[in-house]
Amino acid sequence: MKKVLLNEEELPKKWYNVLPDLPEPVPPPINPATKQPVNPEDLKAIFSEECIEQEISDKRFIDIPEEVRKVYAMWRPTPLVRAENLEKAIGSKAKIFYKNESVSPPGSHKPNTAVAQVYYNKREGINKLVTETGAGQWGSALSFAGAQFGAEVKVYMVRASYDQKPYRKSLMEAWGGKCFSSPTDLTEIGRKIRKEFPDTSGSLGIAISEAVEDAITHKDTKYAIGSVSNHVLLHQTVIGLEVEKQLADIDIKPTIMIGCVGGGSNFGGFFLPFLPRKLNGENIRFIAVEPKACPTLTKGLYKYDYGDTGKVTPLFKMYTLGSSFVPPAIHAGGLRYHGDSPILSLLKKLNLIEAQAYYQREVFEAGVLFARTEGILPAPETNHAIKAAIEEAKKATKDDVIVFNFSGHGHFDLAAYDAYFRGELQDYAYPEKDILKAIENLPEV
Amino acid sequence: MKKVLLNEEELPKKWYNVLPDLPEPVPPPINPATKQPVNPEDLKAIFSEECIEQEISDKRFIDIPEEVRKVYAMWRPTPLVRAENLEKAIGSKAKIFYKNESVSPPGSHKPNTAVAQVYYNKREGINKLVTETGAGQWGSALSFAGAQFGAEVKVYMVRASYDQKPYRKSLMEAWGGKCFSSPTDLTEIGRKIRKEFPDTSGSLGIAISEAVEDAITHKDTKYAIGSVSNHVLLHQTVIGLEVEKQLADIDIKPTIMIGCVGGGSNFGGFFLPFLPRKLNGENIRFIAVEPKACPTLTKGLYKYDYGDTGKVTPLFKMYTLGSSFVPPAIHAGGLRYHGDSPILSLLKKLNLIEAQAYYQREVFEAGVLFARTEGILPAPETNHAIKAAIEEAKKATKDDVIVFNFSGHGHFDLAAYDAYFRGELQDYAYPEKDILKAIENLPEV
Numbered sequence: 051m052k053k054v055l056l057n058e059e060e061l062p063k064k065w066y067n068v069l070p071d072l073p074e075p076v077p078p079p080i081n082p083a084t085k086q087p088v089n090p091e092d093l094k095a096i097f098s099e100e101c102i103e104q105e106i107s108d109k110r111f112i113d114i115p116e117e118v119r120k121v122y123a124m125w126r127p128t129p130l131v132r133a134e135n136l137e138k139a140i141g142s143k144a145k146i147f148y149k150n151e152s153v154s155p156p157g158s159h160k161p162n163t164a165v166a167q168v169y170y171n172k173r174e175g176i177n178k179l180v181t182e183t184g185a186g187q188w189g190s191a192l193s194f195a196g197a198q199f200g201a202e203v204k205v206y207m208v209r210a211s212y213d214q215k216p217y218r219k220s221l222m223e224a225w226g227g228k229c230f231s232s233p234t235d236l237t238e239i240g241r242k243i244r245k246e247f248p249d250t251s252g253s254l255g256i257a258i259s260e261a262v263e264d265a266i267t268h269k270d271t272k273y274a275i276g277s278v279s280n281h282v283l284l285h286q287t288v289i290g291l292e293v294e295k296q297l298a299d300i301d302i303k304p305t306i307m308i309g310c311v312g313g314g315s316n317f318g319g320f321f322l323p324f325l326p327r328k329l330n331g332e333n334i335r336f337i338a339v340e341p342k343a344c345p346t347l348t349k350g351l352y353k354y355d356y357g358d359t360g361k362v363t364p365l366f367k368m369y370t371l372g373s374s375f376v377p378p379a380i381h382a383g384g385l386r387y388h389g390d391s392p393i394l395s396l397l398k399k400l401n402l403i404e405a406q407a408y409y410q411r412e413v414f415e416a417g418v419l420f421a422r423t424e425g426i427l428p429a430p431e432t433n434h435a436i437k438a439a440i441e442e443a444k445k446a447t448k449d450d451v452i453v454f455n456f457s458g459h460g461h462f463d464l465a466a467y468d469a470y471f472r473g474e475l476q477d478y479a480y481p482e483k484d485i486l487k488a489i490e491n492l493p494e495v
Numbered sequence: 496m497k498k499v500l501l502n503e504e505e506l507p508k509k510w511y512n513v514l515p516d517l518p519e520p521v522p523p524p525i526n527p528a529t530k531q532p533v534n535p536e537d538l539k540a541i542f543s544e545e546c547i548e549q550e551i552s553d554k555r556f557i558d559i560p561e562e563v564r565k566v567y568a569m570w571r572p573t574p575l576v577r578a579e580n581l582e583k584a585i586g587s588k589a590k591i592f593y594k595n596e597s598v599s600p601p602g603s604h605k606p607n608t609a610v611a612q613v614y615y616n617k618r619e620g621i622n623k624l625v626t627e628t629g630a631g632q633w634g635s636a637l638s639f640a641g642a643q644f645g646a647e648v649k650v651y652m653v654r655a656s657y658d659q660k661p662y663r664k665s666l667m668e669a670w671g672g673k674c675f676s677s678p679t680d681l682t683e684i685g686r687k688i689r690k691e692f693p694d695t696s697g698s699l700g701i702a703i704s705e706a707v708e709d710a711i712t713h714k715d716t717k718y719a720i721g722s723v724s725n726h727v728l729l730h731q732t733v734i735g736l737e738v739e740k741q742l743a744d745i746d747i748k749p750t751i752m753i754g755c756v757g758g759g760s761n762f763g764g765f766f767l768p769f770l771p772r773k774l775n776g777e778n779i780r781f782i783a784v785e786p787k788a789c790p791t792l793t794k795g796l797y798k799y800d801y802g803d804t805g806k807v808t809p810l811f812k813m814y815t816l817g818s819s820f821v822p823p824a825i826h827a828g829g830l831r832y833h834g835d836s837p838i839l840s841l842l843k844k845l846n847l848i849e850a851q852a853y854y855q856r857e858v859f860e861a862g863v864l865f866a867r868t869e870g871i872l873p874a875p876e877t878n879h880a881i882k883a884a885i886e887e888a889k890k891a892t893k894d895d896v897i898v899f900n901f902s903g904h905g906h907f908d909l910a911a912y913d914a915y916f917r918g919e920l921q922d923y924a925y926p927e928k929d930i931l932k933a934i935e936n937l938p939e940v
Contacts, residue, residue, distance in 0.1 A: 197868075224872050
């Protein structure tokens with residue numbers, strides 16, 4: 051077991067912004083009414099000014115504010131770990147490393163951007179943040195960040211999850227976050243949906259619509275976003291920049307970098323700092339891993355689509371399964387998004403990243419093997435990255451160095467493991483019919 | 496936020512054995528049938544030979560085997576953290592530090608001894624370990640350790656907890672542990688109790704009896720113990736030895752050291768390496784913290800008593816509330832033990848350690864303040880140490896240095912936090928009547 055640690059002073063001082071290094075520009079978000087690119091001014095009702103600037107910045111490196119670094123230092127730099135026990139168990143010729151992002155207080159990479167977003171809003175005089183959450187990881191991370199800067203955090207949590215996962219709500223509450231079962235009576239869209247569909251179990255689309263309406267209708271409130279956006283991936287590059295330093299410290303070059311992908315922020319933050327190496331012709335592969343039940347990058351179309359089911363967001367050019375697509379209820383809730391980050395989507399289109407999809411049971415099998423060898427119980431999302439790392443290791447040579455991002459632990463996902471051990475987990479078939487139907491309705495641009 | 500980190504090479508190479516440094520010997524365990532000290536030979540059916548030797552060793556330092564250090568290195572050395580945010584929030588003049596033992600894969604200090612016990616048994620040819628567990632922390636830690644050395648782990652889990660906390664069972668299962676609802680049909684005593692009391696919800700006393708019977712009746716199986724015993728406290732001194740090095744690195748001397756106490760292993764392992772300082776006249780206080788609902792050190796008697804309710808263990812000289820005492824159902828399950836480590840009990844008797852007791856709600860209030868300032872959600876047991884640290888900080892001067900052991904995180908205790916936030920937690924009064932009744936029946940020695 052070899053951990054590569056950095057000291058607090060080695061915590062990156064800047065994030066890496068990939069935008070100026072991309073071979074072609076990311077297509078801009080489109081206003082669905084005018085069919086014109088969204089004016090950054092229009093976003094000021096929702097996002098902090100600093101985040102809007104970062105969204106389109108052409109600066110290669112952007113300073114991490116000292117106040118943000120101070121909070122990062124509670125758990126960062128995170129360890130890079132040689133997975134020797136796993137290597138032995140699967141007879142890997144290649145070296146396998148994982149970057150352990152599960153050591154943050156909320157247990158995942160999510161606070162890397164939550165802390166930054168809360169900080170910028172506070173600095174601009176905004177004391178109230180709203181967001182939506184599905185499984186609860188993002189709502190927890192934002193509540194944690196709110197507690198650090200004394201900002202109020204309000205979370206619209208999909209009703210089905212709110213009822214099934216009361217502990218996630220308690221975790222948000224422990225950090226002072228206020229969590230509501232969406233649809234609520236607090237917004238117009240919420241009231242409308244409750245009236246029309248009193249028995250609805252809610253959806254991420256509805257919860258996003260509620261959170262955005264809340265921000266638009268309250269001048270003292272802004273919206274925080276957990277993935278997809280360029281500035282979110284920017285904040286997450288603290289992960290990859292640390293990995294770069296850690297691998298350099300032991301004089302090792304990665305040949306395969308792997309991460310699971312829902313909206314794309316943990317994988318993006320992890321590998322984007324290494325993209326220039328590939329553009330310079332180095333031998334390095336980037337593999338995005340997703341569930342077969344929601345195969346955005348492997349089966350989706352590269353088209354403009356809404357970011358949410360409720361069609362309140364702009365249109366983004368991305369791989370999408372259609373914003374009306376509802377994926378099967380797999381336990382990796384963080385990977386059940388119909389679209390993907392525009393940056394990752396462009397890189398996939400340009401064949402600079404690869405994508406793989408796996409079934410639910412085989413990724414849990416990989417996760418249990420990881421727990422028994424490397425000790426840590428992974429989140430169901432993270433199990434996807436582990437599965438791909440194992441499959442790549444089987445084909446790799448002794449010159450290969452596989453590095454994957456261990457995005458979060460599974461302490462709040464034991465119901466899923468319980469179902470797996472009882473043989474009750476299903477392998478949902480690739481939902482081709484539903485996807486074809488949802489893709490039919492993509493908006494014209 | 497200042498973390499004091501050690502590198503992997505600084506992980507202690509030896510444990511500290513306090514026995515030769517004690518002002519008087521720990522009274523030996525007594526065989527209740529013969530009223531004579533237990534013969535170490537008699538323990539060989541239950542414990543590994545190495546652990547039996549360590550139980551009575553007069554060597555001041557005992558080598559940590561390389562194989563054990565290798566597993567420790569998965570999460571050790573653990574951070575020592577300056578709790579600056581907490582200091583500010585309570586206006587502390589004193590410095591406050593905490594040793595973060597929650598970073599282990601099972602989330603507490605427990606694997607420090609689980610790993611050692613499994614290793615020694617494997618080395619002596621024993622491939623099967625049994626134990627009991629109440630809330631599940633110890634069963635999880637032993638399952639984790641079993642997975643690391645390829646040993647089978649069988650856990651008798653109190654039926655009430657087994658039914659109420661299915662996720663703890665899933666966690667053990669993730670590491671390959673087999674967990675049974677006690678009383679089971681697997682042991683004679685289990686079958687007897689199920690016949691007499693088919694509706695019993697089980698008890699730790701019954702589960703201990705089942706595990707010990709299992710070990711005694713199977714030559715290939717031994718018993719692993721989670722606290723109380725001298726060799727368990729020995730293995731836990733890796734905590735205090737790291738703290739010693741970490742404080743020396745920043746040139747700071749502790750004046751107040753605090754830990755919560757159930758059986759005494761996290762607190763013992765944390766402060767015992769500092770005991771010689773007190774014996775040499777240095778200004779340093781050691782504070783054991785317990786629940787008012789189970790006030791062993793603050794209200795118990797220093798007498799010989801059984802280690803379990805079922806009266807299958809030897810008699811130990813310890814502070815006890817009587818082995819028939821059943822404490823109220825507080826959420827800090829790890830602190831619901833009627834007795835205490837004989838080493839800690841002797842030190843309390845000699846006034847070398849102090850003891851404090853708190854109510855349930857005030858310790859949760861302290862835990863929530865900790866989560867909102869320092870970020871990490873503490874286990875209910877750990878909340879006791881935090882509460883005492885805050886109270887001491889209020890009385891302390893700027894020359895004081897308070898260090899407490901952060902024994903575990905609360906990721907598996909969110910039901911308790913949920914009850915706290917809903918105002919449903921009770922402050923159980925000091926159960927004087929029950930204690931007096933249980934103490935009446937102490938065995939004659």
